[in-house]
Amino acid sequence: MPREMMYGEAMATAIMEEMKRDPNVIFYGQNMAMTERDPMLKAFGRNRVRIAPISETAEIGIAIGAAMTGLRPIVELWMSEFMLVAMDQVINEAPRLRYMSGGQVKVPIVLKAGYGFAAGWAGQHSNCIYHTMMGIPGLKVVLPSTPADAKGLMAAAIRDDNPVVYLHPYMLMIDSGEVPEGEFVVPIGIADVKRQGTDITIVATGWMVKKSLAAAEQLAAEGISAEVVDPRSLAPLDVETIVNSVKKTGRLVLVDQAPRHSSAAAIIAAEVAEHGFEHLRAPIKMVTALDTSIPYSEPLENYVLPNEEKIVQAAKSVLMRQVVAA
Amino acid sequence: MPREMMYGEAMATAIMEEMKRDPNVIFYGQNMAMTERDPMLKAFGRNRVRIAPISETAEIGIAIGAAMTGLRPIVELWMSEFMLVAMDQVINEAPRLRYMSGGQVKVPIVLKAGYGFAAGWAGQHSNCIYHTMMGIPGLKVVLPSTPADAKGLMAAAIRDDNPVVYLHPYMLMIDSGEVPEGEFVVPIGIADVKRQGTDITIVATGWMVKKSLAAAEQLAAEGISAEVVDPRSLAPLDVETIVNSVKKTGRLVLVDQAPRHSSAAAIIAAEVAEHGFEHLRAPIKMVTALDTSIPYSEPLENYVLPNEEKIVQAAKSVLMRQVVAA
Amino acid sequence: MRKKEDLGKDRLIWIYTQMVRIREFEERVKRTFLEHPGAMRGHTHLGDGAEASIVGALATRNETDFVMPSYRCHGYPIVLGTPPRNMMAELYGRKDGLCKGFGGSMHLADPARYFPGTSGIIAAAIAHATGAALTAQVKNTGQVVYCFFGDGAAKQGGFFESVNMAACWKLPIVYVLENNEYQAYTHISLEDANCMAGDPLSKKAAAFSIPGVTVDGTDPLKVYEVVGEAVDRARSGQGPSLIESRFYRLSAHGNAITVPPAPTQFPEHEAIGVYGNKAEFQAAKANDPIQRFRSELIKNGVLSEAEASRIEQAARSEMDEAVQFALASPLPSPEEATNYVYA
Amino acid sequence: MRKKEDLGKDRLIWIYTQMVRIREFEERVKRTFLEHPGAMRGHTHLGDGAEASIVGALATRNETDFVMPSYRCHGYPIVLGTPPRNMMAELYGRKDGLCKGFGGSMHLADPARYFPGTSGIIAAAIAHATGAALTAQVKNTGQVVYCFFGDGAAKQGGFFESVNMAACWKLPIVYVLENNEYQAYTHISLEDANCMAGDPLSKKAAAFSIPGVTVDGTDPLKVYEVVGEAVDRARSGQGPSLIESRFYRLSAHGNAITVPPAPTQFPEHEAIGVYGNKAEFQAAKANDPIQRFRSELIKNGVLSEAEASRIEQAARSEMDEAVQFALASPLPSPEEATNYVYA
Ligand SMILES: Cc1ncc(C[n+]2csc(CCOP(=O)(O)OP(=O)(O)O)c2C)c(N)n1
Numbered sequence A, B: 001m002p003r004e005m006m007y008g009e010a011m012a013t014a015i016m017e018e019m020k021r022d023p024n025v026i027f028y029g030q031n032m033a034m035t036e037r038d039p040m041l042k043a044f045g046r047n048r049v050r051i052a053p054i055s056e057t058a059e060i061g062i063a064i065g066a067a068m069t070g071l072r073p074i075v076e077l078w079m080s081e082f083m084l085v086a087m088d089q090v091i092n093e094a095p096r097l098r099y100m101s102g103g104q105v106k107v108p109i110v111l112k113a114g115y116g117f118a119a120g121w122a123g124q125h126s127n128c129i130y131h132t133m134m135g136i137p138g139l140k141v142v143l144p145s146t147p148a149d150a151k152g153l154m155a156a157a158i159r160d161d162n163p164v165v166y167l168h169p170y171m172l173m174i175d176s177g178e179v180p181e182g183e184f185v186v187p188i189g190i191a192d193v194k195r196q197g198t199d200i201t202i203v204a205t206g207w208m209v210k211k212s213l214a215a216a217e218q219l220a221a222e223g224i225s226a227e228v229v230d231p232r233s234l235a236p237l238d239v240e241t242i243v244n245s246v247k248k249t250g251r252l253v254l255v256d257q258a259p260r261h262s263s264a265a266a267i268i269a270a271e272v273a274e275h276g277f278e279h280l281r282a283p284i285k286m287v288t289a290l291d292t293s294i295p296y297s298e299p300l301e302n303y304v305l306p307n308e309e310k311i312v313q314a315a316k317s318v319l320m321r322q323v324v325a326a
Numbered sequence C, D: 001m002r003k004k005e006d007l008g009k010d011r012l013i014w015i016y017t018q019m020v021r022i023r024e025f026e027e028r029v030k031r032t033f034l035e036h037p038g039a040m041r042g043h044t045h046l047g048d049g050a051e052a053s054i055v056g057a058l059a060t061r062n063e064t065d066f067v068m069p070s071y072r073c074h075g076y077p078i079v080l081g082t083p084p085r086n087m088m089a090e091l092y093g094r095k096d097g098l099c100k101g102f103g104g105s106m107h108l109a110d111p112a113r114y115f116p117g118t119s120g121i122i123a124a125a126i127a128h129a130t131g132a133a134l135t136a137q138v139k140n141t142g143q144v145v146y147c148f149f150g151d152g153a154a155k156q157g158g159f160f161e162s163v164n165m166a167a168c169w170k171l172p173i174v175y176v177l178e179n180n181e182y183q184a185y186t187h188i189s190l191e192d193a194n195c196m197a198g199d200p201l202s203k204k205a206a207a208f209s210i211p212g213v214t215v216d217g218t219d220p221l222k223v224y225e226v227v228g229e230a231v232d233r234a235r236s237g238q239g240p241s242l243i244e245s246r247f248y249r250l251s252a253h254g255n256a257i258t259v260p261p262a263p264t265q266f267p268e269h270e271a272i273g274v275y276g277n278k279a280e281f282q283a284a285k286a287n288d289p290i291q292r293f294r295s296e297l298i299k300n301g302v303l304s305e306a307e308a309s310r311i312e313q314a315a316r317s318e319m320d321e322a323v324q325f326a327l328a329s330p331l332p333s334p335e336e337a338t339n340y341v342y343a
């Protein structure tokens, strides 16, 4: 039976359930489980639930070593940018140790981090850094946009035998939705069509899914039927579902919270330009953050980030373009 | 008067000349200038040429702080992957401090690093990590493919008032070429057409330029005229020159030493899919490393990396495809 | 060596005045969360409790010495002479903000006053500060760098790397480890190995064979002496020192983290809100460095009760005016956002 | 506490045998660069000079204890019982290599023998080793982790972060800092603040309030005692120790870095090649830990000259055979490259 819950609660529920299911799962990070009142701590004790110092390199590196030797650690990192001090562990250790050992070890870790807190956190706390983790063979990256996906992908990430970066948009933390109770696993690597449509495909991730769905409503009011596809996992990327949508609509807008060249949008656009080219009836269009850091002041921040209006405009401009057969 | 020199010497020459020109330029890194016989040390002394411990975070962070207060540091990092332990300094500090201060400070640093040493260095020393640095507003990334560009772009990087990551392909270190003597600056952000052609555009960077030029010769022998474009700088990216080439040829192959989704190729493909779509007469095709880490053994490594043969095949396959107007 | 006895009356009053100005600024900021909800965005961190440490340290400073703290950065520029009105306008995200509304609370910068900028990433600025010391050394300017960072930051690798390099290169820098007992919501006894062993954090200095001293950071004059010695050492080419300044953060780590438009305010201090330890917090309050220094100055005849009140009143007016200035300043226009990306 | 006097004759001979096997393996590898140029690709680093330290440390080990060194990793698995033929085949990039040709010299792994794998990035594996200790603690297995890393690595932030966490969590791990006087081409006196002040590197332990001891790493029995105490401490739940083991690397840092197809070989040791300090190198050679331990054992009647020769001959044959095995093993087929990306 599904139950209404917030995104944040959905993640916590999945962690709690998976820890009950598998005694090898452990969970630690900074500023968590400070006191004995903490529910995780109550349920699993200090051996499996720990508090860490501000030491991301060690926190992640320790998770890797623990995973190599039989545990399944989840590391709470809070904001994905904090991983940048430990990026070697994330993209040059965790995903490569198995390969370099000729398949002898596995590294089942989950790195959990929020991102894109577009609420005045300014230049160093509001960014999207998933581009640094895409195209790193061995590493998986998931990015749920609904409470149900948040639960199901967390369960999948914990059960996965590979390192998984689990990114959640801060802006969705208190959004509510129906979440299946009990065992519920969303397989990693399968995109989800969040809204059916026929005239144009909008591909978006995270918070941008919400914005794209809102834009799709606006477009619908003007008689335009937009399909909204959420890859849900950036690595591996479900190119097939996206190309199938483009096959149907012939037009593609990509929405991404990151600046253009650090966006997942650009990667997806490239895949479609190679594998879906024949179906495109107009140029691809990317709606991304502007090429600036994220400014503090609200009007500046709003100006830089994608929004419904920009998405609607982009969709319309693509629909107005006719392909000129060369 | 140009003079024949190796890539490595061209870089060193530029550093030497710029240090003579500007007393604010300093140079340090690990395992350099160990003894008084070092030519840089002889010329500039221990105050401006230093040896550093294995502390990339501090090395780069110190460069940033020195740059904020009036110096122009060049940091020798040897292999670009070593920057991953300090990625916060590279993409979340250096390029953002100016913006966050409302334009009050500037951070003129050069981070010099080799990359892609495809010579059995295996999973952690052979990678390309430029994708982590693209789309970071405020950060410039250059990637010269010839000795002349190596000199001219180093000079430009040192003179630039912004943080510049200067990446040089290890595989080109002892390649020779004509290099102008004395003042020679290649502006950052201008692509170079390394070979004129009419049938197909090949865009490639670094070592892949050499491979693409070789592939173009093979294609020429079969009557196919390939244009080879080297962006030279990945940030900012000269989309215009690339689109102009596509305008002429109608077909595009992108060659990149990185796996598909961490390649610059994908970013460029996305730009062309948006800004050059009407000129494309066939799908874009990317020739990248396979989706694996780089294996140690030679036949495995060869299998994973792009080579002339793969480029030639890709070019031919694109030429065989006819656009199907939808 | 500097002795607190050498500090004249004016200087003592200056120290008290700066402490009060910092406190009043922070109190004003805190009130903003009630008076103008939503006006301050993101995450704001206050320096109340740190005043004696900040001002005692900076009282040793030469006019061109660099000051480079962490993201908890309001206190320092106030001492350097940065107009609080521009600081306040920055926190309000206004055009007349110190950083034109681009940086906010965590990223104040006033390079003209030797305050080159701050970082929101833990310990990142320790390396930047060390770099400023490199500039001073390379250019032989005689400047010293005052680098401030938290007890939590002393668990980040970049801290160790930076201090080792400063020690190897004998850079003119003083590292002030501000031990306020907490890193965000975590008490230091849960995450620092020195502390867990009952040792002072200044023991970390042994890792670099540099002087390491722990000082009572609630007493500005003790801080003055200890930092003064380290500054003299740095300026004379003998390299860095590590000073653990112990005091207590008197407000919560920062305003509550909420998703807009949900309102955000400063919650109770973690000692109470998280650990249920009222006694710890009340003891710290009872030891408020400002009250203590005030009593001392009055007792020693440096200040009369009336003079003290006048100083406090002036600070209150100054910070009131700062808020009025901030409120009157326009928001930046959206298109300005594309400025300042490249130099 | 373990005393070297308690080591029986068999165990002493075992120690000598393992030391000789490591040396012979490394000599064989070095010769490969002359005998089969191009066969070993990338960068290869040898452990000659470290034998006494490696074997003395591992002589204290229980059968299921984890061993986690840096990229300079050939010596350890030899002691653990990993067949040198598979190690050699790995270095030759063959199908029968320990890692099937995927890892090479810097990335040996033999998890079945409690050798989970290594990293080519400085200090990265210090955190991994600490993680293995976490597994041991969480699962309460009684295992201890032996973590080896270089003097250079002790300047990387991840080292400090890891040791602090191990100390806070009282993890069962022993950190052996292998001070071989060089990080690549740089002498330690140029980059370590302790060393520059004339202090031992074990002083870094003070940053975590854990025991820090410096030991003569050219004497396996001294290492045995000092590491043994730290291991006992770790196993009994008292947490980590830092041991600085001092010895001298007897070969150059690694084979020369060249661009293929230019040949690569081991250059002269940096003491000579870079610093022109022949005396330093010759003194280290004269103090070769293997020769010294051999003489000692013979002097003490543990070993006869003939027995010693037999051990050496056996090691030579074993490593000769390893090379033959490697040469006979096929190269992997190209398409295998896409294996092992995901579990
Ligand atoms: C690398 C990194 N990790 C985590 C954080 C989140 N964070 C922000 S403030 C803070 C606590 C810092 O504590 P401390 O250094 O003691 O400074 P204080 O706040 O007490 O002044 C943390 C963990 C961060 N900003 N950067």
Ligand SMILES: Cc1ncc(C[n+]2csc(CCOP(=O)(O)OP(=O)(O)O)c2C)c(N)n1
Residues within 6 Å of the ligand: B030, B054, B056, B082, B085, D072, D120, D121, D122, D149, D150, D151, D152, D153, D154, D178, D180, D182, D183, D184, D249, D253
């Ligand atoms: C983060 C990082 N920086 C730089 C390097 C390059 N590097 C490889 S080995 C080495 C020297 C290591 O010295 P040490 O830790 O003393 O170990 P040793 O080689 O003496 O055993 C360096 C700097 C690296 N691999 N990783």
Ligand SMILES: [Mg+2]
Residues within 6 Å of the ligand: C150, C151, C152, C178, C179, C180, C181, C182, C183, C184
């Ligand atoms: Mg603190």
Ligand SMILES: [Mg+2]
Residues within 6 Å of the ligand: D150, D151, D152, D178, D179, D180, D181, D182, D183, D184
């Ligand atoms: Mg060493």
